[in-house]
Amino acid sequence: MNLNKRNRSLLVLLILAFCFIATGVDAQQKDSLSAPEPQIMVTARPKQDGKIMLRWAVTTAKAWRKLNSYGYELKRYTIIRNKITLAQPIEKKLGIFKPKPLDQWAKIIETNDNAAVMGQSLYGEKFELGGIKDLQSIINLSEEQEQRFTWGLYATDQDFETAQMAGLGYIDTEVNANEKYVYKLTSLVPQTELLIKDGGVFIGMQDYEALPKPLDLSGTFLEGKTMLSWNYAIHKQLYNSYFIERSDDGITFKRLNDLPITTLNNSDKSDAKRMFYIDSISNGQTYHYRILGKTIFGETSPASAIVFGKGEKLLAFVPHITTKNYLDDKRIILEWDFLEEGNKEIKGFELNRSDKVNGDYKVIVKNIPPNARKILYDNLQPTNYLTITAIGLNGSNRTSFPALVQPVDSIPPVKPMGFKGTIDSLGVVRLQWEANKDKDILGYRIFRGNNRNEEYSQITISPHLTTVYLDSVGVKNLNTKVYYTLVAVDQRFNMSEPSDILELKKPDFIKPTQPIFKAYQIKDSKVIMDWTSSSSEDVVKHEIYRKEENSPDWVLLHTVSSRQSTVSRGQSAGGSKQGEESSKQSAVNNTETAQTEKLPTETWTDDQVVEGNQYSYTIVAVDDSGLQSDQAPALTVIIPKTSLPPAIRGLNSFVDKTNHYIELYWSLYKEVNVAEIAIYKGEKDKPITLFRNVLPTVNRIVDEQVKPNNEYTYLFRAVFKDGRMSEITKLNVKY
Incomplete structure (x- = not known):
């Protein structure tokens, strides 16, 4: 198939437009030609009308040629429904795609230049573009098949209808808003001929986003022309070409390019990130410009922000400051050069000043005659940047480069404040x-x-x-x-x-060093303990914890801080977060004092102990950031039982001389863990020996071993199961 003369001419114009703004072929395509393993690349975009558009391409010319013959298979997998991932994806075959037959291209290429390029790439007997010399140097390709591949895929990027004709595009109309899909493209080329990686995309209707405006449009207005530039790198994954529109009044815009402007030089190695366009204009008239992006799906973006300006004829002569003669710290004579033949083209000069070299310059002397080449200025500041501007008769001005003017200054600035x-x-x-x-x-x-x-x-x-x-x-x-x-x-x-x-x-992440117990003693049922405090300078308090033998938790007993304050008993520590937070807060409250006062005593006495019980003690140091040290190695003590249980009460007697006995009675002894009551007896001035042992439930006995005219002494004491004995109760009885 050969392009007819009309299409051949249109293609020439198209490529010439590309060459105007580009210096070479897409380096990414160039890299892909040498890729060891080709791959199908897929992209997709939802539409507001409930459709999903898909586009795909392969990365090498050889794979493209093979796929044109064998085709691509497109399948859709429903992955998510109502925001829930399906246990088993639902597969749907959407078809096999390859280029339309030759006879179906004949009609479309009469009205579609991109289709003509793609048709020639697919079915042309020879891919030649008349009217261009040394085409290979423009596209940097040396083989005809690579030319077909490069320009064929470019044509499909410019026209979605052409992409569909070429088997590289599809519109899925049977989609649901509550679902998300994986679209998978598989090569039908036998793997024995060429291995091509599958491609895919994950998308749903909820991924729809309105097209953004192109950004960062700027215009430079020169004599007889406007140079437009914009940042295409921001949206280069979305827009592959642009339309440029111009208006004389800022209201009605007309497109300057029938064919969209694009760049072929957008690889990572040579990406300039900006596109440029030069428009010819008339001087003195204001022009307005805006741009619109175009996607590979044929969508057009909203218009960008508008830039406007007008071209002016430039003054051919520029002044140059040459000499600075300081008279004192306030006055200077400034001299400049300006060609004499330029005097007739200017109204005169103006002297400008700024505090900074790139700052806002203000006119400080106006109406300097055209033939003047020096001026006295008498209001210098410590630092001055001065320029001379030549005021042209036609409205154009030319300004000199800035000159730094600084009088002698030996006065230093004032001391910085508010640090x-x-x-x-x-x-x-x-x-x-x-x-x-x-x-x-x-x-x-x-x-x-x-x-x-x-x-x-x-x-x-x-x-x-x-x-x-x-x-x-x-x-x-x-x-x-x-x-x-x-x-x-x-x-x-x-x-x-x-x-x-x-x-x-600095924020404190280093916990204090560990305090250590030095010694202890138990005295008068009290535990007196000494310790070596933490050596860390930022410690504000030491907390003493205790736990009983069968208790899993440490209980905060006492806090030694820089103010000698004592925290009340009962705060939980170790297993209790509440106790930790309380300790940290206490540390924060005492921070300021701890920085100026020495930590207090290293001795403390626990007087709240019970004889016979076992206790363990530990100490934690807390710094002014609330960080706690490791616990001191536990000190475990058993409180010995040194006090005697109370004596038996209510001891009394009854003497019966007729029946010859003495009856002894007393109040029941109600202490716990009593094993027996021991009763001792002896005659006056004779040794006392054990007389009888009775159960603690007994409170009365009869002594029949008595003789008249004797005095007996009885001793009573309770004997406990752990071996302890109560105080002795004594009773003297005369018989």
């Missing part, structure tokens, strides 16, 4: 201060030290321009603080007095 800063948990330091009001400030030099009295190191390579500076410090080291100071520097490099030193405390 403050913060450190976050990652060690990022944010320093801030008030801007100096000196007009000739060049910047600030910032210094840092790890100790207040050491020589600080400068951390700014050159004077810092703003009043905010970000630094970083290590937070996991032994230096708990960092110190900063800064000086202001003017444009003559005079330095101010240093600011006040800024002291910043």
Whole structure:
């Protein structure tokens, strides 16, 4: 199939338009030609009318040629329905796709230039483009099949109808808004001929997004022409070409290009990120421009923001400042060059001034005669940037390069004030201060030290321009603080007095060192314990915890802080988060005092113990950041039982001389764990021996071993199961 003369001419114009804005073929395509294994690439886009459009292509010319013969198989898998992933995807075959037969291309190529290019790529006997010399140097390809592949795929990118005709596009009309699909393209080329990787895309109607406006359109208006440029890299995955529209009134716009403008030079190695277009205009008239992006699916974006301006005839002569003669700190004679033949083309000159080289220049002297080449200026500031502007008769002006004018200055800036800063948990330091009001400030030099009295190191390579500076410090080291100071520097490099030193405390991630018990003693049913405090300087308190023998939790008993404050008993620790948080809060409250006062005594007495019980003690140090040390190794003590149980009460007697006995009785002994009651007996001034043992439930006995005219002594004491004995109760009885 050969292109007829009309289509051949249109193709020539199309390629010439491409060459106007590009310097070579898409490097990505070039790289793909040498790829060891070709792959099918797929993209898709939902439409508002409930359809999903798909486009695909393969990465090499050889694979493209094979697939044109064997075709692609498209399948759809329903993966998600109503936001729930299906246990088994639902497969649907959407068809096999390959280029339409030759006879179906004849009609469309009469009205569609892109179809004509693709038709020639597919079925042309010879792929030649008349009217272009050295075509191979333009597209950087040396084989005819690669030319067919490159321009054929380019034509499908420009026209979705052509893509569908070429078996590279499809519109799925049977989609549901509550579902998401995987579309999979599989090569039908036998693997024995060529292995081609499958391609796919995951998409649903909920992925629809309105097309964005093209961004960053700018226009440079010159003599007789406008240069437009815009950032195509931002939307290069969405728009592959652009339409340019122009208006004389800013309301009615007309397209300047029937064919969309594109770039073929968009590889990662040579991407300039901007597209350019030059339009011819008439000088003195205002023109408005906007652009619209075009997708590979044939959609057109909303119009970009409008830029406008007008071309002016440039003045051919430019002034140049040559000499600066300082008279004093306020006056200068400024001289400049300007060709004499330019005098008749200008109204005169203007002197301009700014505080910065790229700042806003203001006119300070107007109506300087055209033949003048020097001027006296008597209102200099500490720093001045001066320019001379030649005012053209036709409205165009030309301005000299800026000249820095600085009178002699030995006065340093004032001391910076309002110096403050913060450190976050990652060690990022944010320093801030008030801007100096000196007009000739060049910047600030910032210094840092790890100790207040050491020589600080400068951390700014050159004077810092703003009043905010970000630094970083290590937070996991032994230096708990960092110190900063800064000086202001003017444009003559005079330095101010240093600011006040800024002291910043680093976030604390290092827990205090562990306290250790030194000794203990048990005295009068009290536990007296001594310990060695934590050696960490930022410790604000020590917390003493205790637990009984069968208890799993430590209980906070006492807190020794810089203020000798005592926290009440009963706060849970170890297994209780509430106890930990309470301890941390207490540490924060005592931070300021701890920094100035020495930690108090290292001795404490626990007087709330019970004889016979076992107790374990530990100590935790807490710093001013609420960090806790490891627990001190536990101190375990058993409180000995040293006190006697109470004596038996209510002991009394009854003497019966007629029946010859003495009856003894007493109150029942109600203490627990009593094994027996031991009763001792003896005659006056004779040894006392054990008389009888009775159960604790007995409170009465009869002694018949008595003789008249004797006095007997009875001793009573309770004997406990653990071997303890109560106090003795004594009773004397005369018989």
